[in-house]
Amino acid sequence: MCSIGGFWQRGATQFTIAHSPGSARFRSPRRVAPPEYRGTVSDGATPTPTPTTVWQVEQVLALAPKPSSITAAQPLAVPTRWAATGCDGRALWGRCTGGSAEPYECVVDHIGVAFRCSCPSRILPCKHALALLLLWARGQVPSGEPPGFAATWLANRPDPQAKAPAQVATAPAPDTASHKEPAPAAVPERDPTATRDDRVARMAAGLGELDRWLEDRVRTGLGDPALAQYATWDGLAARLVDAQVGGLANRVRRLAGMVGAHPDWHQHVLAELGALHLLATAGRQLGSLPPGLADSVAATIGWQVRQADVLAGVPHTDHWAVMGRSDTREDRIEVRRIWLRGINSGAWAMALSFAAYGQSLDATLPVGSVVHADLFRYPGALGLRVLLGPRHADSLFDGGDPAAHGVLASSVAEACAQVGAAIAAEPWIERYPVCVLAAPARRGTRWLLTDATGSVPLADGVVGIGALLACSGGQPLVITAEWTPYGLVPLTAHLADRVVDVGPNADPSFLSASA
Amino acid sequence: MSNVVDDYWKQMVTVALLGTDRREPPTPPSGGLADLAADDPQPSPSQRLLQQVAATAVVRRAGLLPGAPIATVAPPAADPRPITPPLASATWRRIITDWPVLEDEWVLTVVRVGRRLAPELVSPLLARHRTDVTRHARALAAAGPLGSWMIDWSPRLACTAKKAAGSPSAVDYTVEMAAELPALPIVPELEALLLAKPADAARTLASGLANAQFTTAHRAVLVNLLARMSPASLPAVAKAIDRVDPSSPSIGLAFALADLAHLRHHMLTELELA
Numbered sequence: 021m022c023s024i025g026g027f028w029q030r031g032a033t034q035f036t037i038a039h040s041p042g043s044a045r046f047r048s049p050r051r052v053a054p055p056e057y058r059g060t061v062s063d064g065a066t067p068t069p070t071p072t073t074v075w076q077v078e079q080v081l082a083l084a085p086k087p088s089s090i091t092a093a094q095p096l097a098v099p100t101r102w103a104a105t106g107c108d109g110r111a112l113w114g115r116c117t118g119g120s121a122e123p124y125e126c127v128v129d130h131i132g133v134a135f136r137c138s139c140p141s142r143i144l145p146c147k148h149a150l151a152l153l154l155l156w157a158r159g160q161v162p163s164g165e166p167p168g169f170a171a172t173w174l175a176n177r178p179d180p181q182a183k184a185p186a187q188v189a190t191a192p193a194p195d196t197a198s199h200k201e202p203a204p205a206a207v208p209e210r211d212p213t214a215t216r217d218d219r220v221a222r223m224a225a226g227l228g229e230l231d232r233w234l235e236d237r238v239r240t241g242l243g244d245p246a247l248a249q250y251a252t253w254d255g256l257a258a259r260l261v262d263a264q265v266g267g268l269a270n271r272v273r274r275l276a277g278m279v280g281a282h283p284d285w286h287q288h289v290l291a292e293l294g295a296l297h298l299l300a301t302a303g304r305q306l307g308s309l310p311p312g313l314a315d316s317v318a319a320t321i322g323w324q325v326r327q328a329d330v331l332a333g334v335p336h337t338d339h340w341a342v343m344g345r346s347d348t349r350e351d352r353i354e355v356r357r358i359w360l361r362g363i364n365s366g367a368w369a370m371a372l373s374f375a376a377y378g379q380s381l382d383a384t385l386p387v388g389s390v391v392h393a394d395l396f397r398y399p400g401a402l403g404l405r406v407l408l409g410p411r412h413a414d415s416l417f418d419g420g421d422p423a424a425h426g427v428l429a430s431s432v433a434e435a436c437a438q439v440g441a442a443i444a445a446e447p448w449i450e451r452y453p454v455c456v457l458a459a460p461a462r463r464g465t466r467w468l469l470t471d472a473t474g475s476v477p478l479a480d481g482v483v484g485i486g487a488l489l490a491c492s493g494g495q496p497l498v499i500t501a502e503w504t505p506y507g508l509v510p511l512t513a514h515l516a517d518r519v520v521d522v523g524p525n526a527d528p529s530f531l532s533a534s535a
Numbered sequence: 536m537s538n539v540v541d542d543y544w545k546q547m548v549t550v551a552l553l554g555t556d557r558r559e560p561p562t563p564p565s566g567g568l569a570d571l572a573a574d575d576p577q578p579s580p581s582q583r584l585l586q587q588v589a590a591t592a593v594v595r596r597a598g599l600l601p602g603a604p605i606a607t608v609a610p611p612a613a614d615p616r617p618i619t620p621p622l623a624s625a626t627w628r629r630i631i632t633d634w635p636v637l638e639d640e641w642v643l644t645v646v647r648v649g650r651r652l653a654p655e656l657v658s659p660l661l662a663r664h665r666t667d668v669t670r671h672a673r674a675l676a677a678a679g680p681l682g683s684w685m686i687d688w689s690p691r692l693a694c695t696a697k698k699a700a701g702s703p704s705a706v707d708y709t710v711e712m713a714a715e716l717p718a719l720p721i722v723p724e725l726e727a728l729l730l731a732k733p734a735d736a737a738r739t740l741a742s743g744l745a746n747a748q749f750t751t752a753h754r755a756v757l758v759n760l761l762a763r764m765s766p767a768s769l770p771a772v773a774k775a776i777d778r779v780d781p782s783s784p785s786i787g788l789a790f791a792l793a794d795l796a797h798l799r800h801h802m803l804t805e806l807e808l809a
Contacts, residue, residue: 235581238588241554287544290551291596294589301589432601443597459607462688474601486658486692490685493654494610505596513655518621520655 073109075130080153083133085143085311089150091334096151099160105152106164112156113170116148118328126152127170129177136173140326142318142399143311147332219264223321224304226263230256231300234293242286250276260322267322268299273351282480291505295448315399316446325398330407335394337412338362340369342385343455344500344511347526354526356381359453359500359511360395360406366428368453369395369406375531387512388519390416401445404452429457429498429514433473439503452503453511459496460489469508471496479507484522488513491520539564540598544591547584555580563587568594611684616651619806624653626802631663634795636762637802639670639717644806645677652678657685661692668696719759728760733768737775744779744789751788761795769800 084090096116099105103123105114110131115123116139124139126148135149145153155161166174233256237247246252253276260269271292278288302309302317309317319325340360347356358371373382385391385408394409430438435454442452458469460478467485468475478485478501491497491513498514511523546561560583563569571590577583630637642660645652652660657678664670671694675682686692721729728736740757743749749757764772773796779789 231585234585235579238551238584239555239581241557242552244554286552287548290548290588291592293551294585294592297585298589298593436599436601440597440599443593443599447593447597461605461607463605468602468605470605470607472604474603475605476599476601486662486685486689487655489608489688490654490657490681493681493684494608496607503599515654517618518624518653518655522655 074159075153075157077154077157080150080157083145083153084150085145088334089143089145089147092147092332093150093154096147096332097154097158099155102152102155104167105155105161106166106170107156107161108163108166111166111170111174112152112161113166114152114155114161116151118148118332124148125169127166127173128152128156129174130156132177134177138169140329142315222263223265223323226260226265227268227300227303227321229259229263230265230268231297234297234300237293242289247279247289252276265303265322267320268296269322270350271296288506299448310401312399312401312403313446316401319398319400319405320446320448327407330396330398331409333396335396335409336362336365336367336369336406337392337394338364338367339390339392340395342387342389342391344453344502344523345385345387345521346451346502346509346511346523347381348524349527349530352376354381354530356526357451357502358382358385359502360385360391361453361455363390368404369397370404370453371406371408375526377530380531381526385415387521387523402442402449429455431473432456432458432469432471432476435503436474436476450504453500454503454508455498455500457496457498459494460485460492469499469501469510477507479504479509482507482509483524484510487520487522491515491522540568540591540594543568544595547588547591550584551588555584560584560587608688612680614651614679614681616649616679617808619645619650619653619656621653623802623805624656626798626805627656627660629798630802634758634762634798636719636758637795637799639673640762640799641802641806642670642673642677643716644803646673648806648808650677650806650808651681654681657681658689658692661685665692665694666696668694668698671696716763719763720756721759721763722756725756725760729764731768733765733771736764736768737771740772740792741775741779744776744785744792745783747784749788750785754788754791757788757792758795761792762799766800766803769796769803773797773800 081090084093095101096118101118102114102116106112107130111127111129113125113127115125117123118139122138124137126135126137126139126146128135128145128149130153135145137146137148139146139148141147152161237244240246253272257269257272257276260266260272275289275292275296278285278292282288299317299321302313303321306314306317339362341363342358343361344359345356346359347354349355354375356373356375358373360369360371361367362369371382371385375381391408391411392413393411395406396409397403398405398407435456438454439452442449456469456471458471461468461470461475463475466480467478467482469478488499488510499510500512500514501508501510509524511521513520513522543561543564550558550560560580563572568587568590572583572587575586577586627638627641630641652674660674661671661678661682664674678685728739731739740749761769761772773793776789776793776796779786783789
């Protein structure tokens with residue numbers, strides 16, 4: 021889960037707990053303190069953890085950064101998912117088998133309350149650490165000697181004996197211990213592996229360079245002839261790829277294509293430069309952002325989340341109506357967005373598929389079908405992107421009006437409000453789905469969707485306007501569309517007896533088999 | 536979107552065009568944007584501009600408000616004919632991809648049985664035949680008033696070919712005319728199969744494929760034959776060709792012809808009125 025913010029915070033685990041007692045993300049067991057602290061304080065002496073002092077389940081639950089963490093950890097808290105588990109008076113460890121080829125190596129320092137896991141989760145403690153603690157609390161972790169991966173990490177952590185005086189000096193009375201943070205740990209030492217820290221440093225450097233480049237652009241002006249040269253943008257994009265912020269590199273390359281492409285290109289490019297500045301700034305402050313927002317920023321700038329980690333999350337089960345499809349070319353790949361909407365929940369979700377030259381896009385979710393399935397959401401403020409999990413029934417394809425399934429269309433004004441709320445949550449989004457009951461109409465040379473509450477323009481040059489107009493016959497109809505900063509892009513016309521897919525199609529010559 | 540923010544945005548676009556080396560960024564209007572500038576002061580003009588651009592772009596997008604309602608377009612004249620079924624649209628797409636030899640018959644069948652084109656097919660069909668007077672006229676006849684209405688809104692759908700004397704127009708396409716399929720070249724030796732009994736036609740074709748009397752060299756004439764064979768013969772022919780020995784040298788051709796026979800039968804069946 022695995023994003024840059026998590027790794028920054030992972031690297032700072034030891035001192036984050038100590039120096040950020042108010043941090044919502046790294047709550048140490050405040051509600052129910054670990055037994056070690058209570059015992060230590062009541063004796064008024066140096067803490068001497070004993071192997072027999074095991075946390076209670078409630079104490080483990082108190083560590084969870086959010087309720088869903090425990091939900092995700094519960095299925096893993098069974099001995100069959102673990103190998104090489106063990107514990108001693110200071111720590112517990114184990115290897116958790118998950119969706120990845122290699123098991124995740126997890127170590128928990130139950131004295132210093134710190135965690136290390138080789139999973140890419142950016143949430144601390146991760147579900148593996150919580151699951152290991154739950155196993156331990158249930159007495160299912162045997163005593164033993166720490167294996168290499170645990171011993172190495174523990175050896176690089178401050179000795180709990182060494183920090184004892186400080187703990188004692190600040191130790192609260194026993195009855196109040198549960199309301200206080202553990203005593204500060206010593207200055208953290210860098211994880212010897214440090215791979216992820218290196219990546220974080222590279223990303224931070226790349227974001228800094230991007231911001232300086234943006235400043236240069238507005239300093240010299242958008243009229244600078246250099247902006248018309250693709251190399252200006254491509255060079256920056258290449259450096260961003262090197263800095264492992266590939267998500268921003270894609271945005272920069274798209275920007276290159278906007279220069280001179282429209283009479284208002286200056287406005288479009290400037291707004292996008294603003295979005296890049298926003299991301300460059302936010303990307304360097306991930307640790308201080310709310311968790312969902314930090315996840316969104318991390319995903320947008322290019323931190324990859326493993327599918328196995330997404331699939332290990334909490335599923336969202338519903339009957340999902342496939343509302344629309346949109347294909348776009350991004351650099352050298354075709355991207356297909358499938359917009360799904362929960363019939364019971366009304367929630368939107370987006371399934372992505374990609375195809376390089378000669379490959380095919382996923383065609384398993386035809387527009388108009390309904391699939392009863394579990395969806396697993398990627399982390400993020402909006403959490404639109406999903407992976408399709410197990411299907412509970414075969415897809416239905418009745419091709420009818422979504423209202424028949426209880427999926428109601430909005431008015432134009434309501435759709436604008438929905439888009440506004442989404443942008444407020446993730447200001448850099450480039451697309452958001454809406455389902456409106458409106459009629460296509462024309463003002464001058466521009467097509468719009470209109471109803472009694474107002475009108476919104478369609479994007480220039482949308483390919484589906486002909487089919488949309490024919491389907492409507494000038495009358496209102498239910499339309500699924502994508503909001504973009506340049507206007508709505510119609511994706512689907514929902515008629516009484518059929519759905520008509522009018523979304524932009526991938527270039528068939530690019531794909532081996534156009535779906 | 537308020538005019539104040541719009542004006543501010545335009546001023547920033549101007550400054551960004553010129554560059555902050557030449558012009559100072561504008562002062563933000565009072566409110567959230569000014570508060571942001573005060574709370575997070577930036578040291579250089581370029582940084583100030585970037586900060587304000589980022590914030591203002593978000594404000595403009597998140598504050599998206601609908602424009603005033605506008606008049607909808609006048610609808611086309613009513614067309615009482617039943618619409619082609621949803622699956623027929625998929626069949627048409629398959630025809631133009633795999634078996635374009637069937638397209639003329641598909642359009643003419645729509646007219647003959649008294650249906651009208653599904654709306655999603657009107658634009659692609661008119662656009663596809665805009666350089667062919669006859670086929671464009673057939674498409675217009677199948678589309679009905681919606682076709683002419685679409686051409687009014689999208690003139691690129693109009694026929695671009697010069698109409699020759701005697702060329703039919705859309706209104707000329709009567710049901711009787713639509714019943715006559717354009718001729719396809721068929722060798723005299725096979726012409727007898729056009730009117731043969733279904734079982735005889737099926738047996739002849741299947742045995743010819745099984746003993747390699749028909750090879751890929753005969754593909755074009757066999758395709759034309761199946762495209763004009765009596766519809767009543769198609770199920771039997773398809774069934775017989777399906778049974779051709781897979782070890783036959785002509786099995787590839789047999790597969791293709793069976794697919795054509797199945798598709799044509801399916802196409803004609805699904806367009807018939809219940």
